[in-house]
Amino acid sequence: MLYREAGQFISHYRADQRLFRLRQDRIGFYLLLASAFVLVPYCGNDYWFSAILIPFLVLSLAGMGLNFLTGYAGQLSLGSAAFMAVGAFSAYNFNLRVEGLPFLLSILLGGVVAGLTGVIFGLPSLKIKGFYVLVSTLAAQFFVQWVFTNFAWFSNDSSSGVITAPPLQVFGLDLSSPAGRYLLTLTIVTALGLLAANIVRSELGRNWMAVRDMDTAAAVIGIAIPKTKLLAFAISSFYLGIAGSLWAFTYLGTVEPHGFDINRSFQILFIIIIGGMGSILGNFLGAAFIVLFPVLMSHIANGLLAGVIDAGHLENFQKIVFGMLIIGFLIKEPNGLASIWQTFRQQLRVWPLRY
Amino acid sequence: MSFFFEVLVGGLLAGVMYSLVAIGFVLIYKASGVFNFAQGSMVLFSALTFVSLLERGYPFWLAFLLSLLIMLVLAWAIERWVLRKLVNRSPITLFMATLGLSYIIEGLAQSLWGAQVHGLDLGINDEPFEVFGLLLSQFDLFASAVAGTLVIILSIFFNKTRTGIALRAVADDPLAALAVGINLQRLWLIVWAVAGFVGLVAGLLWGARLGVQFSLSLVVLKALPVLIIGGFTSITGCIVGGLIIGASEKLAEIFIGPYLGGGIENWFPYVLAMLFLLVRPAGLFGERQIERV
Numbered sequence: 170m171l172y173r174e175a176g177q178f179i180s181h182y183r184a185d186q187r188l189f190r191l192r193q194d195r196i197g198f199y200l201l202l203a204s205a206f207v208l209v210p211y212c213g214n215d216y217w218f219s220a221i222l223i224p225f226l227v228l229s230l231a232g233m234g235l236n237f238l239t240g241y242a243g244q245l246s247l248g249s250a251a252f253m254a255v256g257a258f259s260a261y262n263f264n265l266r267v268e269g270l271p272f273l274l275s276i277l278l279g280g281v282v283a284g285l286t287g288v289i290f291g292l293p294s295l296k297i298k299g300f301y302v303l304v305s306t307l308a309a310q311f312f313v314q315w316v317f318t319n320f321a322w323f324s325n326d327s328s329s330g331v332i333t334a335p336p337l338q339v340f341g342l343d344l345s346s347p348a349g350r351y352l353l354t355l356t357i358v359t360a361l362g363l364l365a366a367n368i369v370r371s372e373l374g375r376n377w378m379a380v381r382d383m384d385t386a387a388a389v390i391g392i393a394i395p396k397t398k399l400l401a402f403a404i405s406s407f408y409l410g411i412a413g414s415l416w417a418f419t420y421l422g423t424v425e426p427h428g429f430d431i432n433r434s435f436q437i438l439f440i441i442i443i444g445g446m447g448s449i450l451g452n453f454l455g456a457a458f459i460v461l462f463p464v465l466m467s468h469i470a471n472g473l474l475a476g477v478i479d480a481g482h483l484e485n486f487q488k489i490v491f492g493m494l495i496i497g498f499l500i501k502e503p504n505g506l507a508s509i510w511q512t513f514r515q516q517l518r519v520w521p522l523r524y
Numbered sequence: 525m526s527f528f529f530e531v532l533v534g535g536l537l538a539g540v541m542y543s544l545v546a547i548g549f550v551l552i553y554k555a556s557g558v559f560n561f562a563q564g565s566m567v568l569f570s571a572l573t574f575v576s577l578l579e580r581g582y583p584f585w586l587a588f589l590l591s592l593l594i595m596l597v598l599a600w601a602i603e604r605w606v607l608r609k610l611v612n613r614s615p616i617t618l619f620m621a622t623l624g625l626s627y628i629i630e631g632l633a634q635s636l637w638g639a640q641v642h643g644l645d646l647g648i649n650d651e652p653f654e655v656f657g658l659l660l661s662q663f664d665l666f667a668s669a670v671a672g673t674l675v676i677i678l679s680i681f682f683n684k685t686r687t688g689i690a691l692r693a694v695a696d697d698p699l700a701a702l703a704v705g706i707n708l709q710r711l712w713l714i715v716w717a718v719a720g721f722v723g724l725v726a727g728l729l730w731g732a733r734l735g736v737q738f739s740l741s742l743v744v745l746k747a748l749p750v751l752i753i754g755g756f757t758s759i760t761g762c763i764v765g766g767l768i769i770g771a772s773e774k775l776a777e778i779f780i781g782p783y784l785g786g787g788i789e790n791w792f793p794y795v796l797a798m799l800f801l802l803v804r805p806a807g808l809f810g811e812r813q814i815e816r817v
Contacts, residue, residue, distance in 0.1 A: 239616075243616075245616055245619070293798050293801060293802065296801065296802055296805055297801045297802075297805050299615065300559050300615070300619070300756070301752060301801055301805070303748065304748055304749060304752050304794055304797045304798055304801070305794075305798050305801075307745065307748065307794050308791060308794035308795050308797075308798050311790045311791035311794060312791040312794070312795065314790075315787055315788070315790055315791055318787075319784075319785045319786070319787060320785070385815045385816070431745070435623070438620070438623070442620055481634075481639060482635055485630075485631040485632075485634045485635035485639075486631065486635060487631075488627045488628070488630060488631030489627070489628050489631035489632060489635070491624075491627050491631075492624040492625060492626070492627030492628035492629075492631065493624070493628060494624075495620065495621070495623065495624030495627070496605075496606055496621050496624040496625065496628075499610065499613075499617055499620060499621045499624070500606075500609045500610060500621075503613070503617060
C-alpha cells in the first residue's frame with residue numbers, strides 16, 4: 170500500500186535523471202543514511218564498530234572497485250588486493266614523508282597512485298582479452314606483494330614490512346575511537362558510493378557495459394576501447410586503493426604486505442559474485458554477507474554443535490558451504506543478492522496483485 | 525658455464541612438473557571451454573586421498589585405483605551438479621563456478637583427510653648424478669619420463685580412439701557435435717575424469733617433492749603462465765610452455781635475482797607471460813580467435 174508510484178509524475182529532465190526516482194526510495198535512502206550517521210554511532214558498541222561495521226564498509230568499497238572492472242567493464246581480475254596494498258602503502262608514505270599533509274589528502278593521493286598502477290597493469294588488456302587478462306592482474310598481485318616485502322623503504326624500514334596507521338586526525342578532530350573510525354569510514358564510503366552510482370549511469374558506465382557485452386561491437390559503434398578499458402582499470406584501482414588505505418588505517422591499524430595476499434583478492438571477487446555483478450547495491454549486500462557469514466557460522470557451531478566440531482573442521486566446513494553458495498548463486502541467481510532485492514521490490518510495487 | 529647449464533637443465537626439469545598441471549587444464553578447456561581453476565585442488569585432493577589410503581595400509585596399486593575411482597565419482601558429481609546446470613553460460617561464469625568448486629574440493633579434502641603435511645615416498649631416490657659433467661636429479665628425470673609417457677598416451681587417445689575424436693569434435697564446435705549425435709554429457713564426464721587422472725599423477729609427483737599439503741593447490745597459479753605461453757588448447761604447448769617457464773624462472777632467480785633482492789621467482793613467470801602475450805596473443809600453439817559481430 171505504501172510502496173506506490175501513483176501520482177508521482179516526472180515533468181523535468183532533472184527529475185528523470187535522479188538516482189532514486191521513486192519518492193519512497195528516496196525517503197528510505199535518507200532514513201538509512203540518517204540512521205547510519207546518527208543512530209548507529211549512538212547505540213552501537215565497540216565490537217560492532219571494529220569487527221563488523223568497519224570491515225563491512227571497507228569491503229563494500231573494495232567490491233565497488235572490482236565491480237567497475239569486472240561487473241561493468243567485463244575484465245576479470247585476481248589482483249584487487251594488490252591495488253589495495255598500493256593504496257595503503259602510498260598513503261602511508263605520503264603521510265610519513267610530506268610534512269603536515271592532511272590525513273584525508275594522503276588517502277586520496279594513495280588512491281591516485283593505485284589508479285596509476287592499475288593503468289600500467291591494465292595496458293596488456295588493450296591487446297589481449299578474456300582469461301588472458303587474468304595473468305596481468307596476477308602479475309600485479311605477486312609483483313606488488315614482492316615489492317612491499319622486499320624493499321623496506323616502503324614501510325619506513327620496519328621489520329617484515331609492517332605499516333602502522335598515522336594519527337587519525339581530520340580537520341582537527343581526533344577520530345581514533347571505534348565510533349570515530351566508523352564515522353570516518355562511513356563518510357568516505359558514502360561519498361564514493363554516490364559517486365559510483367553516478368559513474369555507472371554516465372556515458373563512461375554505459376561504454377563499460379558495451380565493452381563488457383561485446384567489445385568488437387562496441388568498437389564498431391565508435392566507443393574508444395583503449396580509453397574505456399584503461400579508465401575502468403584506473404577508476405577501479407582508485408577505489409581499491411582507497412579501500413586499502415581504510416582497511417589498513419581505520420580497520421586494522423597495522424598491516425603487513427601479507428594482509429593483501431591473493432586470498433583477499435578472492436574474497437573481493439566473492440563479494441561481487443554473491444552481491445551481484447554490475448550493481449552498486451550488490452557490493453554492500455555481498456560485503457555484508459561475507460562479513461556476517463563466518464560470524465553466523467561460528468555462532469551456530471558454538472550454539473548447536475558445541476563440542477562436536479572443532480575449529481579446524483569448522484573452517485573446512487565453512488569453505489565447503491562457501492563454495493556451494495557461490496555455485497548455487499551462479500546457477501540460480503547469476504545477478505546475486507541485488508537481483509533478489511530487485512525482484513522483491515518489483516513485487517512490492519504491484520502488491521497485492523501479481524503483476 | 526657448466527653452472528649455467530646445470531641451472532638451465534634443473535629449470536627445464538622443474539618446468540615439466542608445471543606442464544603436468546597445465547595438461548589437466550588444457551584437457552578440460554579443449555572439451556568444454558571451461559577454464560578450470562579447480563585443477564589445483566583436484567591435484568591436492570587426489571594426492572591427499574592416495575597418501576591417506578597408503579597410510580591406512582593399502583598397497584600401492586589399490587590405493588592408486590581407489591583414488592582414481594574417487595576422482596571419477598568427483599568428475600561425475602561435477603558434471604551432474606555444476607556443469608549441466610551451467611550449460612550455455614558465459615566463460616566467466618563457468619570460471620567463477622570452478623573457483624567455488626575449488627573451495628568445495630579443498631574443504632572436502634581437508635575435512636576428510638586432515639590438514640597435516642603427509643610425506644610421500646614413491647621409492648625413487650633423489651640423489652643427483654652426473655651426466656656430461658652436469659648434476660641431474662634422478663627424480664626430475666623420472667618426472668619428465670612420466671610426463672612424456674602421459675603426453676604420448678593422451679595424443680594416442682585423442683587421435684586414434686573414438687572417444688578422443690568425439691572430444692576433438694566437441695572442442696571444435698559443440699553444437700555441430702551435438703547435431704551428429706555425440707553424447708556431450710558423457711564426454712564431459714570422461715574429460716573431467718581424465719583431468720582427475722592427470723591431476724593424480726601430478727599430485728603424486730608434486731607430493732613426493734614438496735610433501736602432500738595444502739600448498740599443492742597453489743600450483744594452479746603457476747600453471748597459468750605456462751598455459752598462456754603454450755596456448756590454452758594445445759598439449760604440446762603445455763610441455764613447451766612448462767619448459768620455458770621452468771627454465772627462465774630458475775635462470776632469472778639465479779642470475780637476475782641477486783640484483784633485485786631475490787624472490788623474483790614468484791612474479792617472474794607472470795611478467796614473462798605478459799610480455800609474451802604482447803607478441804603472440806594466442807600463445808605459441810593456441811588457436812587464433814576470429815571475432816564477428
